[in-house]
Amino acid sequence: MSMTITEKILAGHSGRDKVTPGENVWVDVDILMTHDVTGPGTISIFKEEFGKEAKVWDRDKVVVIPDHYIFTEDQHAKRNVVFLRDFVKDQRIDNFYDVGTSDYKGVCHVALPEEGYTRPGEVLFGTDSHTCTAGAFGEFATGIGNTDAAFILGTGKLWVKVPQTMRFVFDGELPEYLMAKDLILRIIGDIGVDGASYAAMEFAGDAVHGLNIEERMTLCNMVIEAGGKNGVIAPDQTTIDFVKSRSEKNFTPVQNDPDARFALEKKFDVSKITPLVAKPHSPENVEAAENLSDVIVDRVYIGSCTGGKLTDFRAAARVLDGRKTAVDTFIVPATTDVARGLREYKLNGKTLLQIFEEAGCRIGNASCGACLGGPDDTFGRLNGQEICLSTTNRNFPGRMGSKKAQVYLASPLTAAATAITGKITDPRKYLA
Amino acid sequence: MPGSKIIGKVYVVGDNVDTDQIIPAKHLVYDTHSPEERKLFGKYAMSGVPEDRSGLPEGSVKFVDEGKYESVFNIIVGGKNFGCGSSREHAPLALQVAGVAAVVAQTYARIFYRNSVDGGFVMPLESVDNIFKSFATGDQVEIDLDANKITDIRTGKSFGLRSLGDAADIIHAGGLFAYARKIGMIKESDKTATKKVGANV
Ligand code: SF4
Numbered sequence: 064m065s066m067t068i069t070e071k072i073l074a075g076h077s078g079r080d081k082v083t084p085g086e087n088v089w090v091d092v093d094i095l096m097t098h099d100v101t102g103p104g105t106i107s108i109f110k111e112e113f114g115k116e117a118k119v120w121d122r123d124k125v126v127v128i129p130d131h132y133i134f135t136e137d138q139h140a141k142r143n144v145v146f147l148r149d150f151v152k153d154q155r156i157d158n159f160y161d162v163g164t165s166d167y168k169g170v171c172h173v174a175l176p177e178e179g180y181t182r183p184g185e186v187l188f189g190t191d192s193h194t195c196t197a198g199a200f201g202e203f204a205t206g207i208g209n210t211d212a213a214f215i216l217g218t219g220k221l222w223v224k225v226p227q228t229m230r231f232v233f234d235g236e237l238p239e240y241l242m243a244k245d246l247i248l249r250i251i252g253d254i255g256v257d258g259a260s261y262a263a264m265e266f267a268g269d270a271v272h273g274l275n276i277e278e279r280m281t282l283c284n285m286v287i288e289a290g291g292k293n294g295v296i297a298p299d300q301t302t303i304d305f306v307k308s309r310s311e312k313n314f315t316p317v318q319n320d321p322d323a324r325f326a327l328e329k330k331f332d333v334s335k336i337t338p339l340v341a342k343p344h345s346p347e348n349v350e351a352a353e354n355l356s357d358v359i360v361d362r363v364y365i366g367s368c369t370g371g372k373l374t375d376f377r378a379a380a381r382v383l384d385g386r387k388t389a390v391d392t393f394i395v396p397a398t399t400d401v402a403r404g405l406r407e408y409k410l411n412g413k414t415l416l417q418i419f420e421e422a423g424c425r426i427g428n429a430s431c432g433a434c435l436g437g438p439d440d441t442f443g444r445l446n447g448q449e450i451c452l453s454t455t456n457r458n459f460p461g462r463m464g465s466k467k468a469q470v471y472l473a474s475p476l477t478a479a480a481t482a483i484t485g486k487i488t489d490p491r492k493y494l495a
Numbered sequence: 496m497p498g499s500k501i502i503g504k505v506y507v508v509g510d511n512v513d514t515d516q517i518i519p520a521k522h523l524v525y526d527t528h529s530p531e532e533r534k535l536f537g538k539y540a541m542s543g544v545p546e547d548r549s550g551l552p553e554g555s556v557k558f559v560d561e562g563k564y565e566s567v568f569n570i571i572v573g574g575k576n577f578g579c580g581s582s583r584e585h586a587p588l589a590l591q592v593a594g595v596a597a598v599v600a601q602t603y604a605r606i607f608y609r610n611s612v613d614g615g616f617v618m619p620l621e622s623v624d625n626i627f628k629s630f631a632t633g634d635q636v637e638i639d640l641d642a643n644k645i646t647d648i649r650t651g652k653s654f655g656l657r658s659l660g661d662a663a664d665i666i667h668a669g670g671l672f673a674y675a676r677k678i679g680m681i682k683e684s685d686k687t688a689t690k691k692v693g694a695n696v
Contacts, residue, residue: 107528139524192582208584208610
């Protein structure tokens with residue numbers, strides 16, 4: 064039928080045999096996720112439009128994960144979580160991960176797969192632009208605003224313009240100094256921050272299918288930084304094994320048709336890529352780390368849905384083991400599961416946490432932290448003219464706090480190497 | 496839906512104005528449905544734009560004056576990729592609360608465009624060319640929605656706009672909910688008030 068994975072999922076969810084890019088279709092939603100920043104507004108619109116007594120279309124398909132403004136004294140921010148709490152109680156929604164309880168998780172995009180809400184072939188919407196992360200599981204996942212989310216809460220449906228698919232193929236075996244972050248920065252550096260506007264970005268090739276699930280999530284996470292609508296990776300055994308270990312629900316993996324059409328196919332040889340950095344103030348300002356060795360930084364930040372998963376910290380620990388940091392280095396696990404991993408996972412007989420503490424890092428609580436600035440008292444927030452190298456996904460002016468600060472984006476390996484020297488450092492120096 | 500013409504003063508910015516510039520993250524905590532707190536989104540609209548790019552070509556022009564909740568500018572002219580970044584609907588909402596009726600940019604980031612249309616906040620108009628360098632902040636302009644053009648009243652120069660395409664149905668209905676009721680996708684509930692607090696008419 065010559066459809067791509069994305070087209071097939073959208074056709075299947077809109078009751079059609081075939082869809083073509085550019086068409087608008089109404090799709091049935093499998094999961095709707097919301098959090099503390101966008102949840103309250105969504106709920107207000109839902110009540111306003113469907114009535115105060117209205118019930119959500121399917122309480123088992125709504126997932127509420129407070130994660131953004133958690134460890135703050137800001138009263139408005141705290142009130143937002145109360146708002147979510149009242150709503151889930153009223154609606155009898157069980158999929159809620161409340162702050163201050165043993166259920167609390169942290170960053171929604173990492174929590175969703177951990178809790179088994181991401182499955183091949185499904186349609187997932189979330190009121191957060193990095194919802195595209197879940198494309199790593201071979202599903203259609205994208206971010207939406209409050210009005211669209213309120214519409215889904217009431218109807219279980221949403222209109223979608225079918226995107227064309229751009230395909231990025233990474234051939235070869237990934238060298239140990241590269242991470243998924245380098246691959247996605249390579250693409251964004253090449254095509255620009257609007258290079259994939261409205262499109263689905265599919266990642267393929269040996270190097271991609273050799274990645275573990277968390278690294279695949281990092282690739283899909285940053286499609287929004289290229290303007291993409293969704294990211295997608297064809298489900299394989301790695302995907303299926305992971306999903307089955309977390310979810311009881313049946314699912315149907317979807318693959319590209321052999322004659323599927325792509326708007327573009329771009330191939331990369333991974334042996335030719337070196338560790339990369341995106342300079343301020345745009346993810347497309349990409350430069351080789353080795354060419355930036357004269358850039359002095361004040362701080363290193365390792366965290367977020369992009370760079371705060373267990374794989375990210377294991378990579379950073381490989382570099383930091385037995386070494387000392389030269390600048391303030393903030394470690395912020397994305398979720399409480401990742402935080403537990405820091406305490407349990409060992410490298411050379413020491414836990415990751417021990418390695419980071421001995422290196423002089425500061426450890427924060429699981430949440431979005433300073434990835435998006437947040438209230439002034441947020442752990443790791445850039446409050447002045449700091450120069451920070453960060454494993455997060457955006458370095459727009461003011462993204463991590465002050466608009467006078469400068470943010471460089473890189474992989475956790477490059478971040479750890481930079482933490483040791485206080486200057487942007489190619490991690491190959493420490494991996495020999 | 497405003498008439499077929501929008502007349503007013505422009506505020507000019509460049510390419511890649513992201514949602515953190517339109518409304519910085521620390522202001523996302525206010526209640527969008529409390530009339531008092533909602534005003535704050537207007538107060539801080541565009542406050543994240545770097546000083547040198549605030550009101551081009553000179554820069555350093557405040558979008559909303561100190562102590563005010565609304566802007567004297569009701570049209571924003573930008574370049575490529577306007578509204579990139581987060582999915583926060585607070586961005587088009589902040590512009591609406593500040594009094595903006597339309598944004599004109601060559602291209603938009605998908606979520607911002609969609610939020611503007613589905614929420615009925617501001618009209619996201621696409622210019623055929625990248626035209627931000629042809630305008631100066633404070634210029635009086637006229638947007639003609641039937642003729643698809645924007646004219647700088649000072650210089651008399653006109654620039655083409657793209658037609659609204661398939662977003663037109665939702666924009667003309669006044670947003671996604673109004674549209675869905677119109678086509679019978681959701682039933683008119685016993686509630687009559689379906690309009691948002693302070694929505695643009
Ligand atoms: S960690 Fe950063 S990018 Fe990820 S959801 Fe939180 S704020 Fe957004």
